[in-house]
Amino acid sequence: MADSNRQLQIAELPTDKLSAEHFRMVEAPIPTPGEGEVLARTLLLSLDPANRAWMQGATYRSALNAGQVMAGFTLGRVIESNDPEFAAGDLVEGDGGWQDYFCLAGKRLNKRAPREPLTHLMSVLGVTGNTAYYGMAGIGKPKAGETILVSAAGGATGSVAGQIAKRAGARVVGVAGGPDKCARVVAELGFDECLDYRGANLFQALKEVCPDGIDVYFDNVGGPVSDAVFDNLADYARIAVCGQISQYNALDPPQGPRNLGVLLRTHSKAEGFLVTQFERQHEIGRARLTGWIKDGRLKYREDIVDGFENAPSAFIGLLRGENFGKRLVKVAE
Amino acid sequence: MADSNRQLQIAELPTDKLSAEHFRMVEAPIPTPGEGEVLARTLLLSLDPANRAWMQGATYRSALNAGQVMAGFTLGRVIESNDPEFAAGDLVEGDGGWQDYFCLAGKRLNKRAPREPLTHLMSVLGVTGNTAYYGMAGIGKPKAGETILVSAAGGATGSVAGQIAKRAGARVVGVAGGPDKCARVVAELGFDECLDYRGANLFQALKEVCPDGIDVYFDNVGGPVSDAVFDNLADYARIAVCGQISQYNALDPPQGPRNLGVLLRTHSKAEGFLVTQFERQHEIGRARLTGWIKDGRLKYREDIVDGFENAPSAFIGLLRGENFGKRLVKVAE
Numbered sequence: 246m247a248d249s250n251r252q253l254q255i256a257e258l259p260t261d262k263l264s265a266e267h268f269r270m271v272e273a274p275i276p277t278p279g280e281g282e283v284l285a286r287t288l289l290l291s292l293d294p295a296n297r298a299w300m301q302g303a304t305y306r307s308a309l310n311a312g313q314v315m316a317g318f319t320l321g322r323v324i325e326s327n328d329p330e331f332a333a334g335d336l337v338e339g340d341g342g343w344q345d346y347f348c349l350a351g352k353r354l355n356k357r358a359p360r361e362p363l364t365h366l367m368s369v370l371g372v373t374g375n376t377a378y379y380g381m382a383g384i385g386k387p388k389a390g391e392t393i394l395v396s397a398a399g400g401a402t403g404s405v406a407g408q409i410a411k412r413a414g415a416r417v418v419g420v421a422g423g424p425d426k427c428a429r430v431v432a433e434l435g436f437d438e439c440l441d442y443r444g445a446n447l448f449q450a451l452k453e454v455c456p457d458g459i460d461v462y463f464d465n466v467g468g469p470v471s472d473a474v475f476d477n478l479a480d481y482a483r484i485a486v487c488g489q490i491s492q493y494n495a496l497d498p499p500q501g502p503r504n505l506g507v508l509l510r511t512h513s514k515a516e517g518f519l520v521t522q523f524e525r526q527h528e529i530g531r532a533r534l535t536g537w538i539k540d541g542r543l544k545y546r547e548d549i550v551d552g553f554e555n556a557p558s559a560f561i562g563l564l565r566g567e568n569f570g571k572r573l574v575k576v577a578e
Numbered sequence: 579m580a581d582s583n584r585q586l587q588i589a590e591l592p593t594d595k596l597s598a599e600h601f602r603m604v605e606a607p608i609p610t611p612g613e614g615e616v617l618a619r620t621l622l623l624s625l626d627p628a629n630r631a632w633m634q635g636a637t638y639r640s641a642l643n644a645g646q647v648m649a650g651f652t653l654g655r656v657i658e659s660n661d662p663e664f665a666a667g668d669l670v671e672g673d674g675g676w677q678d679y680f681c682l683a684g685k686r687l688n689k690r691a692p693r694e695p696l697t698h699l700m701s702v703l704g705v706t707g708n709t710a711y712y713g714m715a716g717i718g719k720p721k722a723g724e725t726i727l728v729s730a731a732g733g734a735t736g737s738v739a740g741q742i743a744k745r746a747g748a749r750v751v752g753v754a755g756g757p758d759k760c761a762r763v764v765a766e767l768g769f770d771e772c773l774d775y776r777g778a779n780l781f782q783a784l785k786e787v788c789p790d791g792i793d794v795y796f797d798n799v800g801g802p803v804s805d806a807v808f809d810n811l812a813d814y815a816r817i818a819v820c821g822q823i824s825q826y827n828a829l830d831p832p833q834g835p836r837n838l839g840v841l842l843r844t845h846s847k848a849e850g851f852l853v854t855q856f857e858r859q860h861e862i863g864r865a866r867l868t869g870w871i872k873d874g875r876l877k878y879r880e881d882i883v884d885g886f887e888n889a890p891s892a893f894i895g896l897l898r899g900e901n902f903g904k905r906l907v908k909v910a911e
Binding site for chain 2: 304305464467468471486487488489492498499500501502503504505506507508509510511512513514515516517518519522
C-alpha cells in the first residue's frame with residue numbers, strides 16, 4: 246500500500262468547455278475508515294457524460310464545487326472494513342470519486358462478485374448496460390419491423406441499446422460522430438445503418454434512411470440531433486431520454502426549436518429516466534445481458550485508459566466523442 | 579330551406595397573426611348529396627385552437643389551402659340522406675367546415691342522440707370534454723395529494739381537465755390570461771389557485787404556489803408557460819401534451835429552451851395525444867362526465883357566439899384567449 250492518496254480535485258468549475266485546467270492533482274493522506282465505513286483501493290474509474298452535468302449544478306445528485314474530489318463511479322477492492330457486510334478483498338462499487346483510495350459508509354457501497362474481465366462490472370454489466378436495458382426494453386419497447394434510432398451509437402450505452410433492439414427484431418439505425426465510428430457501429434455492433442451527425446443535413450438523411458418514420462428514439466445527446474429526429478418521428482413513437490451530452494458544456498440554458506408539439510401531432514411519448522429508478526430489477530437486466538454476452542449475441546467494446554493521472558484528458562475526450570464503447574480508467578490491478 | 583349556402587373560405591393562408599382578411603364570405607349553391615352522402619344544415623360550429631394549427635401545414639389532418647372552405651367540427655341536422663344509416667332529422671357531427679350546409683359521406687359522420695342543451699354535444703360531451711377526460715385521467719393520472727397544473731384553465735378543455743383532477747382529490751392550480759379570468763377559474767370552477775401568465779415571473783409564482791413541485795401538467799399552450807412549468811416539475815411528473823396554442827400563430831419554428839433534459843433529471847414523462855386515439859372508449863368518458871354534470875360536481879361554461887358571419891372574429895378572439903369555456907358559433911336552431 247502506498248503512503249498517500251492521489252486525488253484529482255476540481256480546481257475551478259467550468260463556465261464553458263471543460264478543460265484540463267479545471268482539475269488539479271493533490272496528494273492527501275490515505276483516510277482511516279470510521280465507524281461503519283469501508284476503505285477501498287480504486288481499481289477502475291468509470292467516465293460518464295453525466296459527470297459533466299454534475300458540474301453544472303444540482304441534478305439528481307448534489308452539485309459539485311471547487312475544492313472537492315471529482316465525483317465518479319468506481320470499482321475498488323476493500324482494504325479495511327468497519328462494516329460487517331464487507332471484508333478485506335471484497336470488490337465494491339460506489340461513488341468513490343477520482344482518487345487512488347476511497348472511504349465510504351458501507352451502506353453507500355454495493356458488493357460485486359468477481360468476474361472475467363473485471364471491466365465488465367463497470368460497463369456492460371454495470372450502470373451503462375443496465376441503463377441501455379431499461380431505457381430500450383422498458384421505455385422504448387421495440388417491436389419486430391419497427392425502426393429504432395440510437396444516438397451516440399458507438400458510446401457505452403448506445404452500443405448496447407441498439408443491440409437490444411436488434412434482439413427484438415427491429416431495424417436499428419445509429420447516429421455517431423465521424424465516418425470511421427459509423428463504419429464500426431455497423432461492422433462490429435451489427436446496426437443496420439449509422440449516420441454521421443457531423444455530415445450535411447441529418448434531417449434529410451434520416452428521412453431517407455427511415456422512410457416510415459422512427460418508432461423508438463433512444464436519446465443520448467439532445468440538441469440538434471434530437472431536432473432532426475423529432476421531425477422524423479412515426480406515430481406513437483417512444484422516446485427514452487437517457488442523456489443530453491450536447492448540452493453539458495453549456496453555460497446558459499441552450500435554446501432550440503420548441504419540439505413538444507411534435508409529440509402531440511404524432512401521439513408520441515418522451516420519458517426521462519435514471520437507471521437508479523429500476524434498481525430493484527437490476528438482477529434481471531444483468532442476467533439477460535450476461536446470457537447474450539455468453540452466446541455471442543451481444544458485442545461489447547471497452548475503451549480503457551491506463552493511469553489515474555490521465556482521467557481528466559480521457560474525460561474531456563469522452564465529451565468530444567472520441568471513445569468507442571465504454572471508457573474506463575484503469576487505476577490499479 | 580334557404581336557396582344558397584354561405585361559406586367562409588380561406589382567402590389567403592396567414593403567414594403571421596390570423597386576421598379577418600384571411601377569410602372571405604361567398605355564396606355557393608346548396609350541394610346535392612351523391613351516393614352514400616348526407617346533406618345537413620349546420621346548427622353549431624365548434625371553434626378550437628387546433629383549427630389554427632391546421633392552417634400551418636399538414637398535421638394529423640391534411641393542410642388547408644387558400645380557396646377551401648375553412649375546416650371545423652360541426653353539429654348539423656340531416657336534410658337529405660343517401661346513406662341508410664342516417665335519416666332526415668338526425669343529429670350528426672363531423673368536419674363540416676364553416677358553412678350553412680355541409681355534404682359529407684355518411685362514413686365521415688357520427689350520429690348523436692339529442693339532449694338539452696344541444697350545445698353540450700359540441701363541448702363537455704364532445705371532443706373537448708373527451709380530450710380533457712383522456713388527457714387527465716388516462717395520461718396525467720392524478721392522485722390525492724398531488725399538485726396538478728392546467729394551462730388555459732378557463733378554456734374549453736382546461737376547465738374540465740382541472741375539475742377531473744379535483745375529483746381525484748388532487749390540488750389543482752390553473753394558469754390563465756388576466757386577473758378576471760383567473761378569479762373566475764377559482765370562484766366558478768373550483769380550482770385551488772389560478773395564476774395570471776401575463777403577470778410578472780410565472781416561474782417564481784409557480785415555485786411559491788407549488789412548493790413540492792408539479793406532479794401533472796396538462797399542457798394546452800406550450801411556449802414560455804411550459805418553460806416555467808418544466809422548471810418546477812416534481813419527480814416522476816406526467817405531462818399530457820394536449821395543445822400548443824402559443825405556437826399556432828408562428829411562421830418560423832418557434833425557439834425556446836431545450837427542456838428535454840428536465841424529463842431526465844426528474845424521471846418525468848411527456849406524452850402527446852389526440853382524442854381520436856381513444857375513440858373506442860368515448861362512451862366511457864361521456865358517461866362519466868354526464869354523471870358529474872347531473873349531480874352538479876362538474877361546472878361547465880360555454881361561450882356561444884350567435885351568427886355564422888361572426889365565426890372569423892370569434893375564432894381570432896379565441897386565439898387571443900378572450901373566451902371563458904367552450905366557444906361555439908350558433909349557426910341555426
